[in-house]
Amino acid sequence: MHVHSMHSEIDITTKTHSASEIMKTYLDCIPCFIKQSLEAARMATGDEEIQAEVLREVMKHLQAISFTNSPPELSREVHEIIRKITDSKDPYKKVKDQSNEMAKNEYPYLKKLVKDADDSLLMAIKLSIVGNVIDFGTSNRFNVEDMIDVAVKKEFVDDDYPRFKEVLKQSKSILYLADNTGEIFFDKLLLEEISDGEKKITYVVKANPIINDATIDDAKFAGIDKHAKVIAGDAGQSKSTPGMVLSYASKGFLELLKTSDMIISKGQGNYEALSDIDREVFFLLMVKCPLVANDIGTEMARLVLKVKE
Amino acid sequence: MHVHSMHSEIDITTKTHSASEIMKTYLDCIPCFIKQSLEAARMATGDEEIQAEVLREVMKHLQAISFTNSPPELSREVHEIIRKITDSKDPYKKVKDQSNEMAKNEYPYLKKLVKDADDSLLMAIKLSIVGNVIDFGTSNRFNVEDMIDVAVKKEFVDDDYPRFKEVLKQSKSILYLADNTGEIFFDKLLLEEISDGEKKITYVVKANPIINDATIDDAKFAGIDKHAKVIAGDAGQSKSTPGMVLSYASKGFLELLKTSDMIISKGQGNYEALSDIDREVFFLLMVKCPLVANDIGTEMARLVLKVKE
Numbered sequence: 001m002h003v004h005s006m007h008s009e010i011d012i013t014t015k016t017h018s019a020s021e022i023m024k025t026y027l028d029c030i031p032c033f034i035k036q037s038l039e040a041a042r043m044a045t046g047d048e049e050i051q052a053e054v055l056r057e058v059m060k061h062l063q064a065i066s067f068t069n070s071p072p073e074l075s076r077e078v079h080e081i082i083r084k085i086t087d088s089k090d091p092y093k094k095v096k097d098q099s100n101e102m103a104k105n106e107y108p109y110l111k112k113l114v115k116d117a118d119d120s121l122l123m124a125i126k127l128s129i130v131g132n133v134i135d136f137g138t139s140n141r142f143n144v145e146d147m148i149d150v151a152v153k154k155e156f157v158d159d160d161y162p163r164f165k166e167v168l169k170q171s172k173s174i175l176y177l178a179d180n181t182g183e184i185f186f187d188k189l190l191l192e193e194i195s196d197g198e199k200k201i202t203y204v205v206k207a208n209p210i211i212n213d214a215t216i217d218d219a220k221f222a223g224i225d226k227h228a229k230v231i232a233g234d235a236g237q238s239k240s241t242p243g244m245v246l247s248y249a250s251k252g253f254l255e256l257l258k259t260s261d262m263i264i265s266k267g268q269g270n271y272e273a274l275s276d277i278d279r280e281v282f283f284l285l286m287v288k289c290p291l292v293a294n295d296i297g298t299e300m301a302r303l304v305l306k307v308k309e
Numbered sequence: 310m311h312v313h314s315m316h317s318e319i320d321i322t323t324k325t326h327s328a329s330e331i332m333k334t335y336l337d338c339i340p341c342f343i344k345q346s347l348e349a350a351r352m353a354t355g356d357e358e359i360q361a362e363v364l365r366e367v368m369k370h371l372q373a374i375s376f377t378n379s380p381p382e383l384s385r386e387v388h389e390i391i392r393k394i395t396d397s398k399d400p401y402k403k404v405k406d407q408s409n410e411m412a413k414n415e416y417p418y419l420k421k422l423v424k425d426a427d428d429s430l431l432m433a434i435k436l437s438i439v440g441n442v443i444d445f446g447t448s449n450r451f452n453v454e455d456m457i458d459v460a461v462k463k464e465f466v467d468d469d470y471p472r473f474k475e476v477l478k479q480s481k482s483i484l485y486l487a488d489n490t491g492e493i494f495f496d497k498l499l500l501e502e503i504s505d506g507e508k509k510i511t512y513v514v515k516a517n518p519i520i521n522d523a524t525i526d527d528a529k530f531a532g533i534d535k536h537a538k539v540i541a542g543d544a545g546q547s548k549s550t551p552g553m554v555l556s557y558a559s560k561g562f563l564e565l566l567k568t569s570d571m572i573i574s575k576g577q578g579n580y581e582a583l584s585d586i587d588r589e590v591f592f593l594l595m596v597k598c599p600l601v602a603n604d605i606g607t608e609m610a611r612l613v614l615k616v617k618e
Contacts, residue, residue, distance in 0.1 A: 027347055027357065027360055027361060027364060028347065030343060030347070030364050030368075031340050031341075031343040031344035031347065032340075034339060034340040034343055035340035038336055038337065038339070038340060048336065051336055052336060052376070055336060055339050055371075056372045059339075059368035059369075059371060059372050060368075060372060062364075062368060063365045063368050063369060067361070
């Protein structure tokens with residue numbers, strides 16, 4: 001066909017952001033928050049009046065926000081409104097349990113993929129990133145099956161894998177920041193590869209339900225506590241953020257963040273919250289948002305292992 | 310792979326709507342309006358402060374809306390806010406001109422497709438629907454090239470085509486409701502097939518700029534006035550709606566709506582505004598919104614010719 005895509009040729013003027021601004025909340029986050037609020041409200045209640053009230057209150061709140069906060073911080077506030085108006089402590093409870101059950105069922109198959117791989121550590125890393133597909137905190141959803149296919153068959157752009165191996169070998173203490181339910185079974189594959197009985201591994205989850213993020217109960221359900229010490233990084237907080245925002249972190253977590261030999265961080269939320277900290281972090285994530293893609297310098301739907309210093 | 314899509318198996322409780330409620334504004338329209346407002350604000354200005362102010366004012370307005378209005382009515386209000394705050398009479402001016410220029414360049418190629426087709430009328434109908442892809446009023450964007458491919462190569466589910474032909478043959482007066490800029494060149498193909506020098510054809514555009522909807526100037530640019538009388542269906546109104554909402558229509562248009570032998574209506578906006586009227590209408594549209602898909606009983610991205618009585 002000689003007719004080209006008309007839309008792609010049409011120049012919609014959009015502002016691009018400087019690197020220093022990146023990972024603060026953008027205007028693009030607003031419609032995304034509102035879409036997510038509606039989804040969460042519908043999980044919590046079938047009552048359309050309450051769903052409409054959630055949208056109204058979230059819009060009211062977003063009118064007055066500061067764009068210098070990070071998306072996880074705003075998400076914390078938005079989801080507090082949703083929980084309050086729907087009178088639900090955990091709107092995502094059902095989908096979280098379903099994610100855990102399904103990932104648990106897939107675990108033996110995934111374990112075999114790791115065992116049979118030429119490089120088991122690399123396969124475990126790739127699959128732990130694939131697990132990050134299970135996310136209700138973003139607008140763009142991907143298919144886990146397709147992503148496992150990508151992990152197994154395709155070349156992985158892993159410039160930072162040698163550094164990961166090198167640091168892993170030298171490290172006696174590892175801090176592993178979890179992201180979502182379901183995904184934790186994919187993390188388990190990686191934890192089993194890196195734990196050698198000598199390394200002290202700490203697995204960090206959220207103190208309270210926030211979107212579909214994993215909590216201590218989830219980590220125990222997945223048997224993570226057999227391979228790592230499980231802690232809530234925001235212990236003592238009454239609300240959790242999707243992504244470990246340092247201003248809400250516990251003293252214990254902050255100490256570990258400083259002293260651990262190696263830090264592995266899962267997911268976009270933790271990337272948004274930690275991408276500026278002053279130490280080496282290995283970020284493992286699936287890129288599900290165009291702003292994060294832009295910040296990392298990659299494309300949507302990419303499996304990413306990125307070391308940032 | 311034996312691992313199935315995890316998300317597709319997860320049951321997110323969503324409310325389904327009864328047919329009688331359909332085509333009123335839904336909660337799902339809210340995030341969509343906000344996303345569109347940001348896009349329009351960015352077309353009008355590069356100033357992020359003004360863009361943020363647009364979002365704030367649109368959210369403020371949407372907090373107080375009635376869900377018994379149709380989406381085009383609400384869209385009218387939302388875009389008035391955008392125009393006012395950005396101090397722009399027509400934020401879409403640039404993309405509209407680009408759409409017109411590109412469609413004009415493609416017109417000779419499209420005309421040849423019609424000429425060479427076994428059934429020229431059917432091909433012109435299909436291509437006029439393909440032209441409806443050019444739309445900045447919806448969140449889901451499609452590729453014109455792909456859609457022309459669909460029109461040319463694929464079987465078209467056209468149960469209502471025989472009725473279209475039959476009514477066309479008997480009709481002496483035809484009311485043709487236009488939708489978007491660019492698309493009007495695709496309409497021209499169909500107008501050239503149905504005009505025989507005897508039929509009285511009226512082509513209805515908007516009085517004022519609204520999203521990328523065609524106005525009288527656009528219709529003249531496309532040379533539509535050589536084949537039809539061009540009128541603004543909402544003449545006398547200071548604001549237009551994307552979709553000919555009857556309460557804002559001119560007396561002349563309402564009279565034609567009653568007396569014309571055949572009505573051809575392009576696009577989702579007109580479908581949303583007219584799907585309940587008490588006479589036969591041939592709707593030609595590309596399905597770009599899941600709520601419209603649900604109402605019509607079809608899937609997204611479908612080319613639709615639907616007769617409704």
